[in-house]
Amino acid sequence: MKARIDAWGDRGWLVTVDVDSIEAANRRVHALRAAIEARRPPWLQDLVPAYASLALVVDGHAARGQAACLAEARAWLERLLASAPDAEAGTLGRRVDIPVCYAPEFGPDLGAWAAHCGLEVEAAISRHTAGDYRVAMLGFSPGFPYLLGLDPALAMPRLATPRPHVAAGSVGVGGSQTGAYPAAGPGGWRLLGRTPLRLFDPQRAEPALLAPGDHVRFVRIDRAGFDALSGAGA
Structure with missing residues (x-):
């Protein structure tokens, strides 16, 4: 999935999908959110979807520190994005x-x-x-x-x-x-x-x-x- 990862303050990452149409971008955001929730990594505290982006709040473990958890989260995200297709369907929702x-x-x-x-x-x-x-x-x-x-x-x-x-x-x-x-x-x-x-x-x-x-x-x-x-x- 084509996307950009940027720092989101000192506690997370912001993933912005690369799609021209806002409707298509939003579908991909929700598809990515579903993929992350299905795997639910231990460092994930919260997901905040927007129109064309998804914020991931990282919960730093006291023993390892926030910086180490952020680095782990970014590497995990890069692997997921590299393997995830450019799906737009996402979950049906209620x-x-x-x-x-x-x-x-x-x-x-x-x-x-x-x-x-x-x-x-x-x-x-x-x-x-x-x-x-x-x-x-x-x-x-x-x-x-x-x-x-x-x-x-x-x-x-x-x-x-x-x-x-x-x-x-x-x-x-x-x-x-x-x-x-x-x-x-x-x-x-x-x-x-x-x-x-x-x-x-x-x-x-x-x-x-x-x-x-x-x-x-x-x-x-x-x-x-x-x-x-x-x-x-x-």
């Missing part, structure tokens, strides 16, 4: 349905977004829910999923000035990506609707609902369905 209420009170940008796309609102929503999205990475805030797979016709630039407050669960479009806000806070994506699901909950065994590599489908629900799921503690 398939997760995210219920979304596309209502004006939850999606203040619905009309402007549909007009920008040259579509009626209902047609734009139908195309958004027809997508098969893949979690490329988590970032920005804990559990925030950056999703690849948005229909190019549905892309829209972010707001020139971010909103000071976006409600938790808000689903939106930012450029050529779609995603959802796990927590309330400022944000500049175009808001289309809201999910009642808790995308991040520190009390859960796995705080983030979604993980890199998962496949996501947005399922439209009405306001009554949203309120019912919200009341059920979804």
